[in-house]
């Protein structure tokens with residue numbers, strides 16, 4: 001249960017509302033408890049009138065009217081305070097849910113790429129939605145019902161004992177059984193709903209993937225197969241839902257059975273005592289009402305226990321992520337402006353999760369104003385070099401310095417701010433083209449956005465859309481071609497006017513003429529900047545000040561285009577191959 005202590009900071013934050021809620025809860029309960037007393041009194045008056053103990057009808061009527069008004073008054077007050085109680089406690093639980101979700105999301109953003117490789121998206125989503133909802137049940141309903149139950153128990157049971165001790169013992173005897181039964185049932189419900197939830201996640205993931213890959217499914221004509229797979233998953237889900245429904249169906253009948261048992265006890269034992277003249281008839285009526293009032297809180301004891309257990313398990317899962325320290329941390333508070341001189345020295349890098357050594361003894365240097373091009377087969381380590389410069393991973397062997405300082409000695413924010421990175425698979429958000437470009441510089445003016453789009457040679461395409469820069473992309477809007485996406489992604493990087501520009505094979509989907517145009521534009525704006533272009537094409541590399549050729553993580557060639565085309569090796573072979581392809 002200690003996991004739930006994590007929430008104490010939030011209880012402290014909302015202590016005012018919470019204490020108010022607790023007080024209101026107690027007041028609401030006390031008003032609710034007065035009703036049976038007035039009903040009991042009314043019955044006694046009627047009984048006495050029937051017996052002839054009271055003969056003044058006017059007095060009986062006025063007593064009854066007073067009691068009815070009191071019942072009405074206390075019920076209205078109890079309802080009003082119950083409303084306030086829910087407003088206070090349930091609203092606090094919603095605040096806590098909101099804060100916790102924000103805290104988790106903020107933590108997700110702090111965590112490094114490695115964390116995302118080790119944890120599935122579904123799991124990350126579940127902890128921020130499902131688990132937080134379970135924790136909210138503890139922060140709200142569980143607390144509210146516990147306070148209600150305790151107040152009710154103390155007041156009702158003491159009053160019942162005071163009025164008729166023996167009858168009280170009989171009346172409450174079935175209640176612990178109810179509590180235990182509800183607890184057991186809640187645990188069974190929880191287990192089965194976890195399985196239902198897992199099936200739901202599988203169904204959601206399957207559906208989501210099918211829709212994302214709908215073009216492939218249609219092109220390969222595998223709709224039938226996909227349908228069968230879906231139907232199987234849906235069948236599993238249906239069976240698990242039916243299993244759950246079966247235990248859920250037991251809940252209310254079980255409650256009714258045990259309430260019935262308590263009622264029978266009150267009628268039987270109370271009836272006997274009444275006949276022996278030990279209690280009034282009104283007491284039996286009062287007790288019947290009290291027993292019914294107690295049933296729900298007693299059931300709640302079992303329900304709340306299971307709710308707290310589930311919340312503790314959920315909070316434990318949340319805490320695992322909250323306590324996780326990001327692998328990449330900023331340890332420098334002072335600002336460290338970046339000029340852009342990048343040097344790799346005997347650097348080797350192994351991805352810890354796959355144990356793949358992506359870079360082996362790599363050494364090179366690029367100065368501000370220079371363009372470096374990296375060429376190599378797929379999987380040779382090109383993207384890894386860019387990721388290390390952006391400090392998405394930390395170097396363990398060899399050195400990576402920027403402006404002669406170790407990369408870890410730089411302020412991470414300054415470093416990332418001074419890099420314009422265009423990743424291999426251009427990711428655009430479901431937003432307007434303009435906002436996608438502004439992602440690089442939030443405060444950019446319309447003129448700057450257009451300027452960046454022109455540099456990335458995508459302005460004309462955007463103008464061709466009926467809504468221009470306000471065209472929505474993604475699920476809700478149009479889908480850009482691969483080359484258009486790459487160019488919007490380039491515009492997003494250049495609008496930042498960063499000191500270091502990193503392009504990861506981001507011209508692969510544009511034709512060679514547009515590629516040439518973009519490269520010339522980039523050359524123009526990168527006079528004092530450091531530019532690194534990863535590519536499979538000689539056309540992207542040939543004008544670079546320096547070219548390095550990677551093979552299986554090692555630099556196998558380096559020099560300028562003219563130097564490399566004149567020596568036998570990978571570069572010359574690629575050049576000849578691509579030249580002949582162009583001629584064809």
Ligand SMILES: Nc1ncnc2c1ncn2[C@@H]1O[C@H](COP(=O)(O)OP(=O)(O)OP(=O)(O)O)[C@@H](O)[C@H]1O
Nearest residue numbers: 351353354356358377378379380381382383384385
């Ligand atoms: N995040 C990662 N986790 C584990 N291994 C990785 C990761 N990224 C890349 N690798 C592995 O590291 C090696 C180098 O990958 P990298 O992406 O740097 O190659 P690349 O030259 O950019 O390839 P491509 O031209 O296909 O983009 C590959 O064997 C790859 O499988």
